[in-house]
Amino acid sequence: MTVSIWQQAHQEQETAYDVVVVGGGIVGCSTAYWLGQRAPSLDVALLEARTLGAEASGRNAGFVLQGTHADYRTDMEQYGEQTARRLWQFTRKNRDLLAAELHRTAFSWRADGSLVAxxxxxxxxxxxxxxxxLxxxxxxxxxxxxxxxxxRIGAAGFHGGLFVTTGAAVNPLHLVQHVAAESGADVHTQHPVDHxxxxxxxxxxxxxxxxxxxxxxxxxxxPALPALVPEASPYVRSVRAQMLATTPANSVRIPVPVYSHRGGFYVRQRDDRRLLVGGGxxxxxxxxxxxxxxxxxAVQATIERYLHTHFPWSQSLAVEHxxxxxxxFSPDxxxxxxxxxxxxxxxFATxxxxxxxxxxxxxxxxLADMTCGDDAPEALDLFAAARFNDSVDKRSGTASN
Ligand SMILES: Cc1cc2nc3c(=O)[nH]c(=O)nc-3n(C[C@H](O)[C@H](O)[C@H](O)COP(=O)(O)OP(=O)(O)OC[C@H]3O[C@@H](n4cnc5c(N)ncnc54)[C@H](O)[C@@H]3O)c2cc1C
Structure with a gap:
C-alpha cells in the first residue's frame, strides 16, 4: 500500500503525552488506572492494537486466584518459602484491591471462594x-x-481439595473495559505500535x-512484548490456551471456580448456568x-473428556462455543x-x-510506581528480569500451567 503526502504529514505529526502505556489488556489498563490515581495531573495515553481485552485478558476464564499455577508446596520448593509467601501475598492484595477500588457489579464480581481439586x-x-x-x-x-x-461441586473422581475462601471470579472483558474507563487516560484502540x-x-x-x-x-x-522490546525475548514465550462453553445447565451445580490436575484443567459455572471449561x-x-x-x-476433545468424566451430568449439555x-509464559x-x-x-511486565x-x-x-520513579521491592527482586541474568538455561521453563 502507498502513502500519500497528506497522509504522511498526518502520520508524522507527534501527539505528546506525559506517559504512553502500550497494550490494552488487564496489565496495561491497570497501569493507566493507577497512574491516574497516583498522579492525576499526568496526561496518559493507552495505545491498543485492536480493542481493549482483544487478547488473553478478554478471553480467559475470569478466575481471580491467589498464588501461582502450582500448589503452595511446589512453590516453596521451587522458589523458597519467603518468595512463595510473597507471591501469595501479592496476589491476595490484587484480589483485595479489585474488590475495594472498583465498581464490582460492572464486571460481575463473585467472591464465594475457589476450589483446587x-x-x-x-x-x-x-x-x-x-x-x-499456607x-x-x-x-x-x-x-x-x-x-x-x-x-460441593457435583463432581466425581476428585481425591480431595483445598477450598480458599478468598477465591473470586469476574467477567474479564468487562473488568478490562471498566478499569480503562475509570483510568482517565486517553484510550486509542486500533492503534498498533509498529516501531x-x-x-x-x-x-x-x-x-x-x-x-x-x-x-x-x-x-x-x-507475549507480543519482544516485537517492541527485543531484549525481552529471553523472558517470554507464547503459549496457547483453549476453552469451551456449554449450553446452560438446569441448575447451579458448580458454585465456585474449580482448578484441578495441577492447573491442567479449570471449570466454572456462570450466572447464566453455562459451564466454562479450559485446559488440557x-x-x-x-x-x-x-x-x-x-x-x-485434539485439545477440545481432551477438555470434553475431562468435563464428562468429572461432571457426568454435563454430558447432556451441548458445546455452544x-x-x-x-x-x-516466563521461564520460571x-x-x-x-x-x-x-x-x-x-x-515492561510480561x-x-x-x-x-x-x-x-x-x-x-x-508499573505506575516504577513509571513515577519508585521501584517497589517486588520490582527489584520478586519479579525482576535481572533474576535470569545468571541463569544457566533461560528457556528451561518448569511451569506446567
Ligand atoms: C483461555 C485462557 C484462559 C485463561 N484463564 C485465566 C484465568 O482464569 N485466570 C487468570 O488469572 N489468568 C487466566 N489466563 C491468563 C490471563 O488471561 C493472562 O495472563 C492475562 O490476560 C495477561 O494480561 P496482559 O495484559 O499481560 O496481556 P494481554 O491480555 O495479552 O494484553 C496485551 C495487549 O497488548 C496488545 N498489543 C500487542 N501488541 C501491540 C502493539 N504492537 N501495539 C499496541 N498494542 C499491542 C494486544 O492486542 C493485547 O490487547 C487465561 C488465558 C487464556 C488465553
Missing part, C-alpha cells in the same frame, strides 16, 4: 502438605476430603495512523507452544518486570504464565 491421590497429598505453610502465610484455606470435594524510536528522553511510538511522543513509556504487551494443554504441550489463535480438535487465546513461571535495557524511561488475572490489577500499580 486434586485429580490424583498424589496431588491431594501435596495439597494437604501445602495447608500448614495458613502461616495468612491464607484462609481448608482441606476437604474426597467426598466433600465432589459433593519504537528511542530519544534522549523517552520515545516516539509509531502507529500507522500517527506518532505518539512521551518521556515515559510502559509496555504491557503480553499438558497432553498436547508441543502443539500449544504457539501464537496462533485457533482451537484444535469454543475459543483460544495466547499467553506469555513468575511474572517478569523490568526497565528496557539502555532506556530506563521504558518499563510472563504471567496463565495467571494474569491473579496479578494484573496490583501489577498495574507496581
Amino acid at each position: 486434586a485429580g490424583t491421590e498424589t496431588e491431594d497429598k501435596r495439597l494437604r502438605a501445602s495447608l500448614p505453610p 495458613r502461616t502465610a495468612g491464607a484462609p484455606a481448608v482441606h476437604l476430603d474426597a467426598e466433600e470435594t465432589n459433593a 519504537v524510536r528511542w530519544r534522549g528522553t523517552g520515545a516516539v511510538l509509531e502507529t500507522p495512523d500517527r506518532h505518539f511522543r512521551a518521556p515515559r513509556v510502559v509496555f504491557a504487551l503480553g 494443554r499438558h497432553s498436547h504441550r508441543e502443539a500449544e507452544e504457539t501464537s496462533t489463535d485457533a482451537t484444535t480438535p 469454543r475459543w483460544s487465546g495466547t499467553m506469555g 513461571g513468575r511474572p517478569v518486570v523490568g526497565r528496557v535495557p539502555g532506556h530506563p524511561d521504558g518499563v 510472563g504471567f504464565t496463565g495467571h494474569g488475572m491473579g496479578y494484573g490489577f496490583r501489577m498495574g500499580r507496581l
Whole structure:
C-alpha cells in the first residue's frame, strides 16, 4: 500500500503525552488506572492494537486466584518459602484491591471462594502438605476430603481439595473495559505500535495512523512484548490456551471456580448456568507452544473428556462455543518486570504464565510506581528480569500451567 503526502504529514505529526502505556489488556489498563490515581495531573495515553481485552485478558476464564499455577508446596520448593509467601501475598492484595477500588457489579464480581481439586491421590497429598505453610502465610484455606470435594461441586473422581475462601471470579472483558474507563487516560484502540524510536528522553511510538511522543513509556504487551522490546525475548514465550462453553445447565451445580490436575484443567459455572471449561494443554504441550489463535480438535476433545468424566451430568449439555487465546509464559513461571535495557524511561511486565488475572490489577500499580520513579521491592527482586541474568538455561521453563 502507498502513502500519500497528506497522509504522511498526518502520520508524522507527534501527539505528546506525559506517559504512553502500550497494550490494552488487564496489565496495561491497570497501569493507566493507577497512574491516574497516583498522579492525576499526568496526561496518559493507552495505545491498543485492536480493542481493549482483544487478547488473553478478554478471553480467559475470569478466575481471580491467589498464588501461582502450582500448589503452595511446589512453590516453596521451587522458589523458597519467603518468595512463595510473597507471591501469595501479592496476589491476595490484587484480589483485595479489585474488590475495594472498583465498581464490582460492572464486571460481575463473585467472591464465594475457589476450589483446587486434586485429580490424583498424589496431588491431594501435596495439597494437604501445602495447608500448614499456607495458613502461616495468612491464607484462609481448608482441606476437604474426597467426598466433600465432589459433593460441593457435583463432581466425581476428585481425591480431595483445598477450598480458599478468598477465591473470586469476574467477567474479564468487562473488568478490562471498566478499569480503562475509570483510568482517565486517553484510550486509542486500533492503534498498533509498529516501531519504537528511542530519544534522549523517552520515545516516539509509531502507529500507522500517527506518532505518539512521551518521556515515559510502559509496555504491557503480553507475549507480543519482544516485537517492541527485543531484549525481552529471553523472558517470554507464547503459549496457547483453549476453552469451551456449554449450553446452560438446569441448575447451579458448580458454585465456585474449580482448578484441578495441577492447573491442567479449570471449570466454572456462570450466572447464566453455562459451564466454562479450559485446559488440557499438558497432553498436547508441543502443539500449544504457539501464537496462533485457533482451537484444535485434539485439545477440545481432551477438555470434553475431562468435563464428562468429572461432571457426568454435563454430558447432556451441548458445546455452544469454543475459543483460544495466547499467553506469555516466563521461564520460571513468575511474572517478569523490568526497565528496557539502555532506556530506563521504558518499563515492561510480561510472563504471567496463565495467571494474569491473579496479578494484573496490583501489577498495574507496581508499573505506575516504577513509571513515577519508585521501584517497589517486588520490582527489584520478586519479579525482576535481572533474576535470569545468571541463569544457566533461560528457556528451561518448569511451569506446567
Ligand atoms: C483461555 C485462557 C484462559 C485463561 N484463564 C485465566 C484465568 O482464569 N485466570 C487468570 O488469572 N489468568 C487466566 N489466563 C491468563 C490471563 O488471561 C493472562 O495472563 C492475562 O490476560 C495477561 O494480561 P496482559 O495484559 O499481560 O496481556 P494481554 O491480555 O495479552 O494484553 C496485551 C495487549 O497488548 C496488545 N498489543 C500487542 N501488541 C501491540 C502493539 N504492537 N501495539 C499496541 N498494542 C499491542 C494486544 O492486542 C493485547 O490487547 C487465561 C488465558 C487464556 C488465553
